[in-house]
Amino acid sequence: MKKLYGVIGAPIEHSMSPLIHNDAFQQTGYNAHYHAFYIEPKDLKPAVKGMRALGVSGFNVTIPHKEAIIPLLDQVDEAAERIGAVNTVVNKDGLLIGYNTDGKGFVEALKEVTKLNNKRILIIGAGGAARAIFYTLAKEQGVQIDLFNRTASKAADLIEEFSLGHLAESITMKEAIRRLEAYDVVIQTTSVGMFPQTENSPLPLNVIKQGAVFSDIIYNPYETKLIKDAKALGAVTQNGVHMFAYQAALAFEHWTGLFPDTNRMKNLVKEQLGGISC
Template identity: 55%
Template sequence: MKQLYGVIGNPIGHSLSPLMHNDAFSALGIDAHYHAFRIEEEKLADAVSGFQAIEISGFNVTIPHKVAIMNYLDDIDELAKQIGAVNTVVNEGGRLVGYNTDGIGYVRSLQAISKDPLSKKRILLLGAGGACRAIYFSLASVGVTEIDIANRTVSRAAALIEACEHTIRSRALTPEAAAGMQQEYDIIINTTAVGMYPKTEDTPLVIQKLKKDAIVSDIIYNPLQTKLLKDAQRAGAVTQNGIDMFVYQGAMAFELWTKKWPDVERMKQLVIQKLGG
């Protein structure tokens, strides 16, 4: 019998996850199908009950359900608990178990382009929202010990740092202070929506002078190259856009469901082609 997987959210018609996962199932010879389900917030409990009734094998969770879904699961992975959000659910023998592959998927994508272990890097995160929290906690979970957070509301960055259980040397900074210190960082990561289409001339950080061999990463993938990345590339940095985060979080969800690691480069090229890149 064909296994069923999916993604729930609202809106959901724009999702590239079905394209990515169905191709991976086909490439690995897995008899399964992945479908996008538009679920309104007040129907979330009904949707989860329906999924249990039809014995869905697993599903992804996107906006606006990543926090609320935690109320309807049988168990939640420790990292997902710390982050406070779930984006992947696995049916483990009838029990729905929640994970968060957003942050740790991003960490894997970052490690793929870094010459050295991330634990040796000094990192600056721009923003203090949900994406920043997932990335901050996930970096901490793999042994990174120096992570600063710059945000317009500094108290928000400080609260995020305070919430982390790992021992990390972290500072909550203003964007202006971070801009003046940018040469100190091995990796700079934009976790905000600043620079996203249609406001493509905006940037969360004015690039001045970067550390030699610095990495500048942006979780945005529309446009594929933000102003931040263009400026960083001109300054000699290695750059990374948000497609890698999207692909790796999906690959890690796929592995949790099937115990098989998909071809991430194939997934990435599919997404780029779909986006017209």
């Protein structure tokens, strides 16, 4: 019998998860189908109950349910519990187990272009994506991380919550600009620069470190203003397609035990966005 997987969220109609997961099922020969389910917040509890009743084998969780779903699950992985968000659920013999593949997916993608040991890193933002990325990056050996957020207290609270004051500091925009030339890696986790506000950037760039890596989790547009500006200054750049592919691949692995072709996933998304495949 064909297994059923899916993604729940609101909105959900523009999700590219069905495209890449159904292709991965086909490529790996795994007998399954992936479907997008529009679930409003008020319907989350009965929706999860319905997933149980239908015997859905696993599903992704996207905005606005990543936090709200946690008390509805039977178990939550340690990383997802610390991050406070679940984006992947596995049905294991009737038990719904929650995981978070966002942080690990981002870091694995970033390692395609740079080593992370002993690097000085700037994270822009302190929201849900920043939490997952910060928590995961902090496990890398010798990293020093600055967090810049418009509301500085939110970044400071995040550092305190994870008890990572020994390797992280909350800084202002003025300090971030002054220190730009010292950062090996700059990571943009906010919605600034996302379509349709494509001319906006969270941080003006003047001088950056030679060979610095700039990563933006946004992938629509394919290159944000921040990424364009960094590239013009000679930076190595990476957009959100890479994180999207890796977090999806890690979810796929949780469900099936198989790790799919992330390059194929990235190319499918690029083609869908009208970009050029690599």
